[in-house]
Amino acid sequence: MKLRILLLIAFFTLTACKREQKKSASEPVSISNHVHFTEEKGALQIRSGNFNYNFKENQLPFKKIILLNASMTGYITELGSENLIVGVASPEYIYSEKIQKLLKEGKIQNVGNEQKYDVEKIISLQPDAIFTNHIASFDNTYKLLKDNGIQVIFLDEYLEQNPLEKAAYIKLFGKLFGKNEKATAVYEEISKNYQDLKQLAAKAKEKPTVLANEMYGDVWYLPGGKTSLAHFISDANAHYILKNNTEEKAVTMSFEEVFAKAGQVRYWINAGNHPSKKEMLTMNPVYSKLPVFNNGKIYVVTGKEKGKANDYFESGVVRSDLVLKDYIKIFHPELLPDYHLTYMKELQ
Structure with missing residues (x-):
């Protein structure tokens, strides 16, 4: 009788754990007040400010991307995903040596600048997604790109004022690039270092x-x-x-x-x-x-x-x-x- 009771307890405990895992899998992962994402049945749902994105399992991970803001290249380089980039805007503002090398080799194309993007070149590169900050004056350009089947993702990371929340965007890039474990590990290391340094600073006289x-x-x-x-x-x-x-x-x-x-x-x-x-x-x-x-x-x-x-x-x-x-x-x-x-x- 005692064995049967123990087995029943174990069964209900495992069932509860599975239910909890299933529930947590669909709960939003909060990057900040501006950005969060949800995974469910292989699909990824993202909310970034006023914009929502839904990616099916067969759309991820991205294989070709374009960056229209130099500030986003930091996330890409930390993940070692420079090879995914097929186009950038204003390359003169990009510091990364590897990206500059790929530009010289012609593996990454210059697609314009913040005054004017080369829409024809962008379309010809057929990226899976374009990452940029939203600029209202470019809405007609964004619409043209979307009408040609190109996904434009607005990530206004410059709005983030909490340093660690801004760093946490790397977890979203990890999901989109199929590098979730690496992105999580990088962020956790940065977060730990930050907290340790903060405690060190508190010791100053x-x-x-x-x-x-x-x-x-x-x-x-x-x-x-x-x-x-x-x-x-x-x-x-x-x-x-x-x-x-x-x-x-x-x-x-x-x-x-x-x-x-x-x-x-x-x-x-x-x-x-x-x-x-x-x-x-x-x-x-x-x-x-x-x-x-x-x-x-x-x-x-x-x-x-x-x-x-x-x-x-x-x-x-x-x-x-x-x-x-x-x-x-x-x-x-x-x-x-x-x-x-x-x-x-x-x-x-």
């Missing part, structure tokens, strides 16, 4: 004040207090001058307004792509009035730059752990004595 970005004309465009850069500064255990701001976009201020807040600033980060402090003054002489310009440290995002291409906006989109590591090295160099900056460079 001081919390320096930080200024970010620069002026264009008479206006200073500072990252809002809820932007990804503000998150990085906070996670690197530093004090951002607009930390109490609630914007997820740039905040415009006059030089006088910034000057009033910048008296205690010790670090000025993401100060454009200037080659020197002297050149900064040539562009905008008022910078010399800032205490941080004269007595602090200024960093630009040109540590990995080639011509118009900058890897901070490419692999840095995915490798949020390395970006955070750079900021920790800047604000708390004693915590990472043997680390050399990846994306940042100090101005002299």
